[in-house]
Amino acid sequence: MGPVDAALLVVGLAPGLHGAHRTGRPFSGDDSGGLLFEMLHAYGWANQPVSTGPGDGLVLQNCRMTNAVKCLPPDNRPLGHERRACSGFLRAELRGPRVIVALGRLAHDAVLAALSIRIAAYPFGHACEHRLDDRRVLIDSYHCSRYNLNTRRLTRDGFAAVFAQARRRLVA
Template sequence: MDALDDLDLRVSGCRACPRLVDWREEVARTKRAAFADQTYWGRPVPGFGPPDARLLIIGLAPAAHGGNRTGRMFTGDRSGDVLYQALYDVGLASQPTSVAMDDGLELYGVRITAPVHCAPPDNKPTPGERETCRPWLVQELRLLRPTVRAVVVLGAFGWQATLPALAEAGWRVPRPRPAFGHGVRVGVDRSDGGDGGGGPDGLDLFGCFHVSQRNTFTGKLTPAMLREVLSTAARAAGLGK
């Protein structure tokens, strides 16, 4: 077992936030009618992707009947349908769908994680829950530091979690801290020196609207917009078409 596998195992056993523990386990017991015959994961959902990823995608939190059911980030819900289709379209995934842990999906140089690993009520973790969960993201960033060259953050909540986590994990975040926006690109140096922006020492940080149903159904985030951010980030990381 490598260090990232060990981290994922420890994440999946976390019980630090009582409200989230109660909610995720209640959802796993009661289930949605369409999934009544399935056994829900009902635990924190670890990151997904290779340990030498060059591109990291950071979301918000698992969906109650998506990741909380399947045990994989963005798997088994409509947000994931949009994300994995886009990853496939730009050459970063082996297939356009993600429905279960054993569906054969592979990501090419990409890892997907979140600042909150438990499904929250109404898809809204509290800032306090985000801060409690932040050490997991910091550790994940530290383990990916030798290879990661670009980070795509989906949504403002994730952006607010990612900036301090990057700083704690060994990067020098610009001050004042850059504001979130779709298409924002920020070069981030390592705190021990080196040039920011995708080189051997730094990384490029990208903002993207979240792949929530609200954003995708209203057209705030279109498939083309998502593909553009992912393909630009992939090029910055040395991946993709």
């Protein structure tokens, strides 16, 4: 979702049962999307802070969103063969953006695997920034799931800091 030539790519894990699986758009209509679209709007990458699904008027600006896995995984945890089967789709999405925000360790690992980069060379950590090559940066964030928000593993301020960091990288 979003323009194919966007400078920012947000990579999630997989379609959520009540979100993308139902609406056909990443993060639209689920709890995780609530905070995500709010942040995209606050930092100028979306024209509105809410997305309920197609036809809601949402437009992403210089931002694209995708998932590491294209199908709804069992128990919300993609299996290795599912990640490998979808890696080519993710690889194609990674050609253009200068900044990639990975939502969660599995998205982080999927980005590195799709680029044939050794995962151990770039350990996951919230707000960690990894220079992938001379033009691309990967920024990690805890996933904006209800669980991570309720347990305060991820806070609103911590999530905002990741998107502020992404904005700084794009204007630098």
